[in-house]
Amino acid sequence: MKLLGSYTSPYVRKISVILLEKDIAFELVSASPNGRDACVTAVNPLGKVPVLLNERGEGIFDSPIIAEYLELAHPEPPLLPADRLEALRVRQIEALADGVTDAAMAIVRECGRGGGPDENVLLNQRAKICRGLDALEEHAHEGRLLNGPTLTLADIAVACTLGFINYRRVMPNWCVNRPMLVALAERLFARTSFARTAPPVAAALYGTEML
Numbered sequence: 001m002k003l004l005g006s007y008t009s010p011y012v013r014k015i016s017v018i019l020l021e022k023d024i025a026f027e028l029v030s031a032s033p034n035g036r037d038a039c040v041t042a043v044n045p046l047g048k049v050p051v052l053l054n055e056r057g058e059g060i061f062d063s064p065i066i067a068e069y070l071e072l073a074h075p076e077p078p079l080l081p082a083d084r085l086e087a088l089r090v091r092q093i094e095a096l097a098d099g100v101t102d103a104a105m106a107i108v109r110e111c112g113r114g115g116g117p118d119e120n121v122l123l124n125q126r127a128k129i130c131r132g133l134d135a136l137e138e139h140a141h142e143g144r145l146l147n148g149p150t151l152t153l154a155d156i157a158v159a160c161t162l163g164f165i166n167y168r169r170v171m172p173n174w175c176v177n178r179p180m181l182v183a184l185a186e187r188l189f190a191r192t193s194f195a196r197t198a199p200p201v202a203a204a205l206y207g208t209e210m211l
């Protein structure tokens, strides 16, 4: 399999972690979003990464769809519960985590804009992040995130979100009053799959080029 993108993207990281956790061999092919790489737009008209090329060369895009595909094609170890309603609950948390990432990314973009950021945009996106992280903290308290024995897609998505917020220093004080998320981040970042997909520190200095 080939994965198009780079580890500066939290969505690419999410898929890479899944591939590593499922022990699926893959090659990360460095590719840029926003129409800068024809190999991306050839598969995804939206020009976004990640894009997965499977063994037959078929392209799959949008990280939740890729995650679903990998779960179907490589069920072991499962990252979703067998019960479909329970699986939907895990996917709901994945969607929430991805939405927080979207908001964090909007802040990074806004701050990189010439002429300085629009404070209203920053306030709006920060509010989404705060509400989203509070809800995730609540899910963790309810035992819906790791702190139990079984790793799920929700844990992976949430840890990728927290990793991105840290990496781009979007909200340095997110840890305050969110002990369950701190514990989740500590446990997940210690896994080989996360250590192997850490975004390159120097790339954070390149501004918004890879967003």
Ligand SMILES: N[C@@H](CCC(=O)N[C@@H](CS)C(=O)NCC(=O)O)C(=O)O
Pocket: 008, 009, 010, 011, 033, 034, 046, 047, 048, 049, 050, 061, 062, 063, 064, 098, 210, 211
């Ligand atoms: N919903 C998509 C979001 C992917 C996404 O926004 N990727 C960013 C890179 S981190 C991108 O390609 N941005 C370019 C764009 O928005 O045109 C997913 O989960 O895969």
